[in-house]
Amino acid sequence: MDDVARIAGVSVSTVSHVLNGTRNVNPTTRQRVDAAIVEIGYRRNVVARSLAAGRTNTVGLSISALTNPYFGSLVHAVEQRLSEAGYVLILGDSHDEPTSEKRLTGSLLDRQVDGMILAPAAGSESTTIPEIVRSGTPLVLIDRMLDLPCDQVGPENDASAYELTAHLLDAGHRRIAIVRGIEGISSTTERFDGYARALADRGVDLDPRLILDGRSNVEVAEMHVRELMSSSNRPSALVSMNNSMTIGSLKAVRTLGLSIPDDLAFVCYDDFEWSDLFEPRLTAAAQDVQTIGRTAADLLLNRIEGRDDKPRSIRVPTTFNHRNSCGCAATSAGIPAAPER
Amino acid sequence: MDDVARIAGVSVSTVSHVLNGTRNVNPTTRQRVDAAIVEIGYRRNVVARSLAAGRTNTVGLSISALTNPYFGSLVHAVEQRLSEAGYVLILGDSHDEPTSEKRLTGSLLDRQVDGMILAPAAGSESTTIPEIVRSGTPLVLIDRMLDLPCDQVGPENDASAYELTAHLLDAGHRRIAIVRGIEGISSTTERFDGYARALADRGVDLDPRLILDGRSNVEVAEMHVRELMSSSNRPSALVSMNNSMTIGSLKAVRTLGLSIPDDLAFVCYDDFEWSDLFEPRLTAAAQDVQTIGRTAADLLLNRIEGRDDKPRSIRVPTTFNHRNSCGCAATSAGIPAAPER
């Protein structure tokens, strides 16, 4: 910057101000500075700038499982909003494990991120979140809600799970199994609650043998579903509570040579862009990932910019996509194939 | 750090050295420092550290389309390797557009990233790459190869596309259409070359009407395939050259009420974790995304650490997954369904 100033015959302060547009500069002067910048191919050093200004224009994002296409889309939505606002994204994967989550968020704090978006692992509230809060770094929780005075955005879980389950009940099913996700996070609990409530409302008792812990994992879900479906205890319907476990469940069913919906009615939480291409086509509750990601970024930017409202907790509604894996009357009666979205 | 030093009764210099393990410190002293750190809840400021040390321990990754699940996995593999090595990932999406790519990489350079991984958009070699090279920042290209003296990692394209096409030819097809990707990037060109070479080797002429420009996009591919398949010019087989276009193609075929492989034999470049669940199950060339990502990170780390070897260009082989969308004899003769992987 010194060099630019010398060549342009001005002070570094002026150079800084033309660079940042932070005060009026005589057009002629500005041109001289711009010319000097081009001449020596000067690039600003954002690290030095951050140190001096006390802001990094950087946001940290801690995601729990980057391999899940759901989180891929989430990252995309967040990144897009942030980059529009002039922020840059530092991305890390917590593997849904409190210790690596803590290491990650700690490193983000050390890097002086202006804010942080976190898909909290089970147990976060006692380990990593307090540390973040103590640092004063603006924080928004995403995907999993916690009982904390903190901005958070997540999908509607309970009502959607209720709807999925009720749909099966209305089609006459009484033995409805569930594959639920990772223990200890709100999405698992809430979706399970929706399932249980739907059963209760129809006077169907919870059967513990029909509750499978799929741990949000393809292989685990596959194993449990295979086991259940080859036992004498076969349910007539199954609801899977996230996309990974849906894949596992479908693999299990296929391996056993069973057919959906003839041998088993199936519905799931989480949709796929290519759900229409699966066989069977999946009846699913679709999250609005785009909105969730965008909203999280917006909340965070507000917080960073210091609008000090009270913490907001936002639920984004899901869409019920009725296709034919549920095997219900409405479908078999002839709803046409592959409604384009 | 001053505070820590004062409380521990040492100099900042000593504090710095215990923090970084950069020189021998008397165990007693070290303990006093550690205690002081805990006492005041000190966190190192990595921004200041970066400025002073001239390293940021940061790597930039510019991806062309985060929504594509392929790139999601790639990001995951890269992030994993980097975090093991103590680096942090700054992620951006170029939308496969040279101008936003240049803005992104510029911002990464300003932020003094220690290195950069780039999935170059078409036209990068004349705009953004020279700028990066000029800055002296270590660079590795990923997914798309360029004729440049620069580390790069990508999948085997030509041979795999050849194999896919040859497979259809061997099954007796002569009118084989192709949906190719974004113009101007090596993966598109090389995969097309493989296709063309296979046809040539069997004495089949290229038919321009069977060459569809899907632009690596679901909707574009869908439109072109629908058009072609409803014309009088229908091919007997189709090869799709990436995952997005595969989805588009399958949607088109389904919309027309046609069936694969009966009405159209189908093979594709890029596999899905859930390919077995599609109907039809896809015969596909699967990239080893994990290896590609890990290799890119390794090359970059080598470069950053200053091992100044000559640039390496690495091709990662694909796996041919034979399922039943190709409708070839081997399959119809009775290869069992859903081979688990």
Place this chain on the structure above:
DNA sequence: GTGAAAGCGCTAACAT
């Protein structure tokens, strides 16, 4: 084994 001090490249308050 430890400390003093000179930067790293900027921003912004204060002057003019």
Place this chain on the structure above:
DNA sequence: ATGTTAGCGCTTTCAC
């Protein structure tokens, strides 16, 4: 409209 300058919080050389 522009310039001077004191930091921002560290690392690292040099000295002891």
